[in-house]
Amino acid sequence: MQWAFLLLLAGLCSLSRAQYDEDPHWWFHYLRSQQSTYYDPYDPYPYEPYEPYPYGVEEGPAYAYGSPPPPEPRDCPQECDCPPNFPTAMYCDNRNLKYLPFVPSRMKYVYFQNNQISSIQEGVFDNATGLLWIALHGNQITSDKVGRKIFSKLRHLERLYLDHNNLTRMPGPLPRSLRELHLDHNQISRVPNNALEGLENLTALYLQHNDIQEVGSAMKGLRSLILLDLSYNHLRKVPDGLPSALEQLYLEHNNVYSVPDSYFRGSPKLLYVRLSHNSLTNNGLATNTFNSSSLLELDLSYNQLQKIPPVNTNLENLYLQGNRINDPSTKNQHSKPSKNVPCSQSCSCDFQPLEGSISLCTIRAFSENF
Numbered sequence: 195m196q197w198a199f200l201l202l203l204a205g206l207c208s209l210s211r212a213q214y215d216e217d218p219h220w221w222f223h224y225l226r227s228q229q230s231t232y233y234d235p236y237d238p239y240p241y242e243p244y245e246p247y248p249y250g251v252e253e254g255p256a257y258a259y260g261s262p263p264p265p266e267p268r269d270c271p272q273e274c275d276c277p278p279n280f281p282t283a284m285y286c287d288n289r290n291l292k293y294l295p296f297v298p299s300r301m302k303y304v305y306f307q308n309n310q311i312s313s314i315q316e317g318v319f320d321n322a323t324g325l326l327w328i329a330l331h332g333n334q335i336t337s338d339k340v341g342r343k344i345f346s347k348l349r350h351l352e353r354l355y356l357d358h359n360n361l362t363r364m365p366g367p368l369p370r371s372l373r374e375l376h377l378d379h380n381q382i383s384r385v386p387n388n389a390l391e392g393l394e395n396l397t398a399l400y401l402q403h404n405d406i407q408e409v410g411s412a413m414k415g416l417r418s419l420i421l422l423d424l425s426y427n428h429l430r431k432v433p434d435g436l437p438s439a440l441e442q443l444y445l446e447h448n449n450v451y452s453v454p455d456s457y458f459r460g461s462p463k464l465l466y467v468r469l470s471h472n473s474l475t476n477n478g479l480a481t482n483t484f485n486s487s488s489l490l491e492l493d494l495s496y497n498q499l500q501k502i503p504p505v506n507t508n509l510e511n512l513y514l515q516g517n518r519i520n521d522p523s524t525k526n527q528h529s530k531p532s533k534n535v536p537c538s539q540s541c542s543c544d545f546q547p548l549e550g551s552i553s554l555c556t557i558r559a560f561s562e563n564f
């Protein structure tokens with residue numbers, strides 16, 4: 195992990211440095227507390243040379259001690275801060291802004307989060323074609339007030355934060371350079387098949403807490419996608435086809451009642467699947483639906499299952515609480531795990547859902563009524 199990059203990320207949060215001033219590792223604690231369970235967006239991807247952060251801990255100020263700091267450059271909008279020693283960043287967050295100021299052409303990182311902005315007017319980013327990050331989360335942006343061509347010209351944009359707004363539609367067209375797209379906590383109801391077309395570098399897509407009822411084949415072509423979060427929506431069906439590089443799929447808190455046979459075969463790297471709090475029944479599952487060799491964790495808790503579905507032999511964690519599993523034939527399969535399975539103390543190793551040499555070891559909170 196690189197210091198400057200972490201500090202750059204810290205610009206996204208609305209934290210006051212002061213509360214952490216005693217602790218030289220404040221940023222680390224902050225990021226730790228913000229991280230999702232598994233995905234570490236900061237590690238695996240090499241980013242371009244990092245810009246020094248304005249409040250650089252290691253870099254030191256760009257001007258000599260004792261002399262007055264240089265004045266802010268004149269192109270900086272008066273509502274914002276443009277630190278002289280970080281000429282490509284502009285900070286306009288947390289200041290009750292109602293409109294977006296025009297962004298000067300030298301900017302690469304712009305922070306507008308936590309204001310009362312309701313529109314993204316055409317033209318605001320027209321000069322800033324080198325933008326890499328745009329943070330607009332925590333505003334009141336509505337879909338009708340997002341200019342049609344607003345993002346398509348930003349051919350280097352890698353991160354777009356539009357979460358916690360009032361969007362009802364997918365924004366677009368989006369630049370093909372995007373790597374992270376944050377659209378969670380809006381009121382988006384549909385993901386059209388072409389909404390994400392051509393986003394060949396997109397690695398993480400956050401759409402949780404929306405009103406999405408259906409996702410057609412929009413995800414299929416996202417060949418770099420490793421994280422897809424569609425939890426807390428109104429999906430009755432799983433998306434048509436999963437991206438081939440996918441590792442993490444979050445679909446909990448929807449109304450999914452079935453998953454097609456071989457559904458996960460198209461994603462041979464899939465590690466984590468969460469389907470808790472849905473409407474799955476055994477009738478909606480084919481024999482081999484979850485028999486996918488890459489899966490390490492599968493959460494099927496709080497569904498309508500009456501039998502334990504077959505799973506692969508490498509699975510490490512299976513969650514089944516909150517179902518209706520009370521089948522004597524599964525009880526009879528109680529047996530010791532095969533000898534080559536290392537059972538740690540945290541494992542409950544006294545249960546084997548499948549005949550044969552399954553190495554399924556950890557079954558946590560197996561079933562309330564088992």
Ligand SMILES: *[C@@H]1O[C@H](CO)[C@@H](O)[C@H](O)[C@H]1NC(C)=O
Pocket residue numbers: 296298299321
């Ligand atoms: C946008 O860029 C052009 C060309 O560099 C410049 O003439 C113009 O003043 C800029 N607009 C604003 C509002 O900064």
Ligand SMILES: *[C@@H]1O[C@H](CO)[C@@H](O)[C@H](O)[C@H]1NC(C)=O
Pocket residue numbers: 312334335336359360
């Ligand atoms: C955005 O949604 C919030 C909460 O639902 C609401 O209070 C606010 O008025 C909405 N803003 C706009 C501009 O629609």
Ligand SMILES: *[C@@H]1O[C@H](CO)[C@@H](O)[C@H](O)[C@H]1NC(C)=O
Pocket residue numbers: 370371372394395
């Ligand atoms: C995707 O990423 C690669 C490698 O970083 C880059 O060369 C390529 O231009 C990117 N594609 C787009 C459409 O930006």
Ligand SMILES: *[C@@H]1O[C@H](CO)[C@@H](O)[C@H](O)[C@H]1NC(C)=O
Pocket residue numbers: 481482485504505506
């Ligand atoms: C799971 O898949 C493997 C490999 O495709 C197959 O050999 C095995 O029989 C399947 N298990 C069940 C219970 O169908």
